[in-house]
Amino acid sequence: SCEACGRAKPSRHGRYGKLFPLPRPVRSWTDITMDFIVDLPWSQSDSKWYNAILVVVDQFT
Numbered sequence: 001s002c003e004a005c006g007r008a009k010p011s012r013h014g015r016y017g018k019l020f021p022l023p024r025p026v027r028s029w030t031d032i033t034m035d036f037i038v039d040l041p042w043s044q045s046d047s048k049w050y051n052a053i054l055v056v057v058d059q060f061t
Contacts, residue, residue, distance in 0.1 A: 025060040033057045
């Protein structure tokens with residue numbers, strides 16, 4: 001696990017495929033991406049405690 005060994009070690013995963021552009025959405029809320037952000041500092045709202053958020057992004061707007 002030294003630096004020289006890391007550089008000389010052969011890759012064990014397959015070749016990556018070619019990237020291609022995603023088609024453009026035609027209207028709002030037809031294409032969205034979602035991601036959870038977790039392990040945040042605890043926060044209280046309306047007597048409930050939270051430490052994560054859900055991020056939703058509309059790809060059209």
